[in-house]
Amino acid sequence: MKAAGGDDFFLRILFSGEAGDGILSAGETLMDSAARLGLWTSVHKNFPPTIRGGFCSALVTISDSADAAPVSSFANFFFQLDKALLTISSINGTDNTKSFSLPYNNCAHIISHPPLKSSFALGLICKILDIPSELILSCITQKKTLGGENKVAFENGQKFAEEKFDLEYKSIRHIAGEKKIREKLVILDGNDAVALGALSANCGFYASYPITPATSIGECLSRYLPHLGGCVYQAEDEIAAIGAVIGAYANGKRAMTATSGPGLSLMQEFLGYCSMTELPAVVVDVQRVGPSTGMPTKHSQDDLFAAALGGHGEGQRIVLAAANIEECFYLTMEAFNLAENYQCPVILLSDSALGHLRSTCKRPDPYSILSVEREGADAFCDDNGIYKRYSFDLIRTPALPVPGISSVNSRITGLEHDPYGLPVNGAQNRAGQQNRRFRKMDDINEKYNHLQIWDTDNLNRGEADLCVVSWGLSALMTRLAVASLRRQGVKIACLYPKLLFPLDKELYLALQDFCPRVAVVESNYTGQLASLIRMYAGVDTISITKCCGDPFCYEEIEDALNKIFTESCVKI
Amino acid sequence: MTAQHDNYKSGLKPTWCDGCSYFTIMSALTGCFSDHNIDPCKINVISGIGCSSRLPFFLNTFGMHTLHGRPLPVAIGARLANPGIPVIVTAGDGDLFSIGANHFIHAAHKNFDITVICFNNRTYAMTKNQASPTSPAGFTGSLSPYGKPEAALNTIELAISGGATMVSRTCAYDKSHMKKIVSDAFCHRGFSFVDVIAPCRTFGQRQKEILTRLEDLQLKNHPMSNREKALAEASKIYESDSNPKAPILVGTFWKKDALCFEEQIRQIRNNCKDSPKSMDEILDKYQV
Ligand SMILES: Cc1ncc(C[n+]2csc(CCOP(=O)(O)OP(=O)(O)O)c2C)c(N)n1
Numbered sequence: 001m002k003a004a005g006g007d008d009f010f011l012r013i014l015f016s017g018e019a020g021d022g023i024l025s026a027g028e029t030l031m032d033s034a035a036r037l038g039l040w041t042s043v044h045k046n047f048p049p050t051i052r053g054g055f056c057s058a059l060v061t062i063s064d065s066a067d068a069a070p071v072s073s074f075a076n077f078f079f080q081l082d083k084a085l086l087t088i089s090s091i092n093g094t095d096n097t098k099s100f101s102l103p104y105n106n107c108a109h110i111i112s113h114p115p116l117k118s119s120f121a122l123g124l125i126c127k128i129l130d131i132p133s134e135l136i137l138s139c140i141t142q143k144k145t146l147g148g149e150n151k152v153a154f155e156n157g158q159k160f161a162e163e164k165f166d167l168e169y170k171s172i173r174h175i176a177g178e179k180k181i182r183e184k185l186v187i188l189d190g191n192d193a194v195a196l197g198a199l200s201a202n203c204g205f206y207a208s209y210p211i212t213p214a215t216s217i218g219e220c221l222s223r224y225l226p227h228l229g230g231c232v233y234q235a236e237d238e239i240a241a242i243g244a245v246i247g248a249y250a251n252g253k254r255a256m257t258a259t260s261g262p263g264l265s266l267m268q269e270f271l272g273y274c275s276m277t278e279l280p281a282v283v284v285d286v287q288r289v290g291p292s293t294g295m296p297t298k299h300s301q302d303d304l305f306a307a308a309l310g311g312h313g314e315g316q317r318i319v320l321a322a323a324n325i326e327e328c329f330y331l332t333m334e335a336f337n338l339a340e341n342y343q344c345p346v347i348l349l350s351d352s353a354l355g356h357l358r359s360t361c362k363r364p365d366p367y368s369i370l371s372v373e374r375e376g377a378d379a380f381c382d383d384n385g386i387y388k389r390y391s392f393d394l395i396r397t398p399a400l401p402v403p404g405i406s407s408v409n410s411r412i413t414g415l416e417h418d419p420y421g422l423p424v425n426g427a428q429n430r431a432g433q434q435n436r437r438f439r440k441m442d443d444i445n446e447k448y449n450h451l452q453i454w455d456t457d458n459l460n461r462g463e464a465d466l467c468v469v470s471w472g473l474s475a476l477m478t479r480l481a482v483a484s485l486r487r488q489g490v491k492i493a494c495l496y497p498k499l500l501f502p503l504d505k506e507l508y509l510a511l512q513d514f515c516p517r518v519a520v521v522e523s524n525y526t527g528q529l530a531s532l533i534r535m536y537a538g539v540d541t542i543s544i545t546k547c548c549g550d551p552f553c554y555e556e557i558e559d560a561l562n563k564i565f566t567e568s569c570v571k572i
Numbered sequence: 573m574t575a576q577h578d579n580y581k582s583g584l585k586p587t588w589c590d591g592c593s594y595f596t597i598m599s600a601l602t603g604c605f606s607d608h609n610i611d612p613c614k615i616n617v618i619s620g621i622g623c624s625s626r627l628p629f630f631l632n633t634f635g636m637h638t639l640h641g642r643p644l645p646v647a648i649g650a651r652l653a654n655p656g657i658p659v660i661v662t663a664g665d666g667d668l669f670s671i672g673a674n675h676f677i678h679a680a681h682k683n684f685d686i687t688v689i690c691f692n693n694r695t696y697a698m699t700k701n702q703a704s705p706t707s708p709a710g711f712t713g714s715l716s717p718y719g720k721p722e723a724a725l726n727t728i729e730l731a732i733s734g735g736a737t738m739v740s741r742t743c744a745y746d747k748s749h750m751k752k753i754v755s756d757a758f759c760h761r762g763f764s765f766v767d768v769i770a771p772c773r774t775f776g777q778r779q780k781e782i783l784t785r786l787e788d789l790q791l792k793n794h795p796m797s798n799r800e801k802a803l804a805e806a807s808k809i810y811e812s813d814s815n816p817k818a819p820i821l822v823g824t825f826w827k828k829d830a831l832c833f834e835e836q837i838r839q840i841r842n843n844c845k846d847s848p849k850s851m852d853e854i855l856d857k858y859q860v
């Protein structure tokens with residue numbers, strides 16, 4: 001089995017076992033070591049919603065290419081720490097797999113202290129892959145104080161490898177030496193990247209209520225934001241969090257909240273308030289399996305409807321989705337500018353797998369996207385100096401005056417209001433205001449078409465065998481499946497939208513021109529983007545969905561794309 | 573004086589019934605602004621939803637008419653983002669103590685520097701007379717034609733035990749008392765709560781006789797910084813709720829000097845000095 005992307009070197013090491021066995025930290029340690037050797041590497045974490053007990057796994061990918069898939073159904077080394085079993089598949093893709101039982105009893109303490117199992121496994125893998133042991137040990141020490149027992153377990157693992165394995169494995173130290181990455185790399189997970197993107201976008205206020213898998217966005221911000229002159233606030237619930245964000249925006253601070261599905265549900269009334277009052281707000285939804293408490297740590301893309309269409313009434317919203325860690329960073333920056341430009345709420349969708357996917361990536365540039373500055377409110381007063389923010393003829397809603405700074409003031413209400421913002425019930429005013437609020441969104445797709453990623457492989461219209469659309473983390477995996485199919489000669493035109501809503505009708509009509517067979521790959525049951533495309537663009541689609549809580553592997557997408565030549569939908 | 577008073581009015585005709593006690597509460601507020609010479613561009617009046625919450629439209633200050641029950645979260649965001657600007661929250665008893673009770677407790681407990689004025693008409697007026705948490709037992713509202721089962725929530729007790737650092741009660745019929753209490757609350761640094769007894773003209777009787785029952789704690793030399801005595805006085809409200817002859821206590825029950833939340837976070841931030849101060853320094857922390 002090959003990694004998508006041709007002849008690149010790649011290795012996958014999977015650790016699994018009970019939560020509490022040290023699975024996640026073993027994965028992170030191995031990943032950190034490979035990164036320090038100068039390789040591209042990632043760790044995809046899968047964990048239960050409990051503190052102790054339950055199944056847990058960490059898939060480490062090590063490659064000399066930035067394109068290696070972080071999620072796969074295949075691993076070269078599979079450590080089942082709870083069953084004391086190691087399965088090794090040949091690196092050449094031939095099917096000769098071998099299994100070894102792990103003799104933990106070499107290391108007396110393991111029985112009483114399960115996390116030592118992972119130190120044993122790290123010792124083993126470090127020997128097989130020829131990773132300098134000092135490197136792994138220093139990475140372990142960075143995380144926790146390395147007890148003597150840890151070191152003994154680690155050395156026992158190395159000894160076991162020396163005695164039992166005569167397998168030929170490329171030394172990754174050697175590979176790293178050959179293909180040293182020249183770029184500056186950082187190690188981030190999707191949630192860190194969102195937080196750093198917010199800081200780079202001059203976010204000055206963050207409010208949230210703890211919820212898996214979004215909490216670590218706030219953890220990162222609470223370390224840094226206060227020292228950049230901002231403020232982080234833990235609210236009593238998500239309603240209060242979005243309320244505080246709104247209060248902060250109305251008082252001159254760029255503000256954000258992050259949550260997951262249950263929190264997004266609670267925020268809906270305030271999101272409608274933002275649409276009605278034309279107040280910006282940035283909301284990050286790190287999706288998890290819903291509805292209700294669902295599977296709180298598991299990957300899903302089932303909040304698109306709630307993000308785009310949730311809440312009562314008809315409001316203006318912008319929905320973005322990040323497909324990888326860099327996009328988590330840059331789209332967060334874009335989200336603040338979009339909120340400012342359109343004076344409406346912006347919801348950025350990430351998900352549990354992406355939020356916790358830890359990976360090497362290019363050092364993001366915090367100065368790459370300039371913060372839009374809005375003209376002062378005073379410019380929009382009538383002849384009597386009264387602020388007239390909601391004039392029917394204003395295509396761009398002016399920013400709000402800031403108490404203490406502006407020389408004019410305003411009243412904000414979620415009631416329908418006249419051009420001055422005062423409540424009125426008139427039919428004509430209502431129709432005019434609602435029309436204006438929707439019309440102001442009209443140019444978004446033209447202005448922000450850089451957020452729609454085309455990959456048409458130089459095909460001309462009508463030349464494709466198949467069109468593929470995907471968003472969020474699924475898009476990352478879809479790219480790899482498409483690359484593989486293209487190597488087999490299938491002609492595919494792809495579209496990976498990062499700006500999902502308002503849905504760009506023209507975009508999907510243009511895609512359909514390549515081939516009327518349009519597949520949409522997403523992690524949910526009902527095919528939410530596929531439905532929106534049908535609803536808003538009238539383009540018929542074939543859904544490829546998976547809703548089990550694990551992200552797509554590119555191998556699954558490749559199989560599914562092969563099937564849709566004969567089937568009208570594929571559920572994995 | 574009156575001319576100055578009017579400087580704080582937007583000129584919009586209030587959408588309140590003639591004789592509604594909310595008019596006098598508005599006057600107490602505009603009087604307080606004019607006494608303290610507040611710049612209308614340097615104050616935030618934030619309300620929820622209800623008859624009472626319409627107030628910001630009738631004022632000439634910065635105003636936010638938010639959601640039912642949610643003025644406090646918005647007020648907190650405003651305070652944290654713009655700490656130089658005072659915030660007054662005006663809302664009904666239903667807004668603050670039913671749908672928004674959770675927020676009330678936390679804002680009080682954290683001691684945000686916010687003045688909360690409860691327009692307590694003991695009913696949901698805007699939705700046409702349903703029992704509110706502060707309606708007395710037996711109250712007949714549109715959803716309780718045979719009487720409300722439970723007794724009234726004691727807002728004063730709740731505010732004191734919740735952690736508010738100034739807790740007062742006044743009556744909309746006693747203009748001078750109300751003006752003084754509102755002004756004291758406005759000047760208090762920390763979470764101040766003023767429960768204004770404000771009968772609804774339309775869905776209650778005009779209860780002028782209330783005036784004769786008022787008993788001012790300050791005239792009784794109530795020691796307002798004594799928590800036990802404050803709670804003891806507050807518990808007498810149960811008696812005045814059920815016995816139409818019992819005196820109705822007004823005045824400041826409880827007042828305490830304490831750092832407000834805004835000051836606390838500033839102090840905590842100053843405690844930690846070694847955190848990176850630029851984006852480049854922060855990103856360095858993630859360098860491989
Ligand atoms: C979420 C929500 N639920 C219900 C309502 C309907 N509603 C509007 S005002 C109100 C009660 C108002 O009572 P109160 O806060 O005591 O203010 P008053 O009108 O008595 O001044 C209710 C229930 C609403 N606006 N929003």
Ligand code: SF4
Pocket residue numbers: 587588589591592593594623624693697698771772773774775
């Ligand atoms: S219904 Fe009652 S509270 Fe509402 S405006 Fe009329 S008198 Fe005032």
